[in-house]
Amino acid sequence: MLSNAHANADWMSFGAASGWRRDGKLAVMARGGESKAIERSTLMLARTQALSQLQQACAPAYRAMLEQAIADLDRRLAALDR
Numbered sequence: 749m750l751s752n753a754h755a756n757a758d759w760m761s762f763g764a765a766s767g768w769r770r771d772g773k774l775a776v777m778a779r780g781g782e783s784k785a786i787e788r789s790t791l792m793l794a795r796t797q798a799l800s801q802l803q804q805a806c807a808p809a810y811r812a813m814l815e816q817a818i819a820d821l822d823r824r825l826a827a828l829d830r
Contacts (some may be wrong), residue, residue: 788825791821791824798817
């Protein structure tokens with residue numbers, strides 16, 4: 749079993765170097781003209797994943813949360829087009 753110190757060392761060598769944050773989200777950093785394209789791709793991927801989860805969700809509260817998330821992602825995507 750790994751100690752916390754060893755797990756943190758593993759995280760620092762893999763997580764930080766790969767761009768993944770501890771909360772499981774990918775930290776996207778880009779420069780110049782790539783920034784919008786990368787942000788758009790990330791938002792579109794998140795929307796696709798949320799839509800896939802919505803199609804399988806049964807619990808009304810979970811469905812409502814996913815619908816709100818998709819609406820927010822749509823607003824953020826539209827803002828990038830402006």
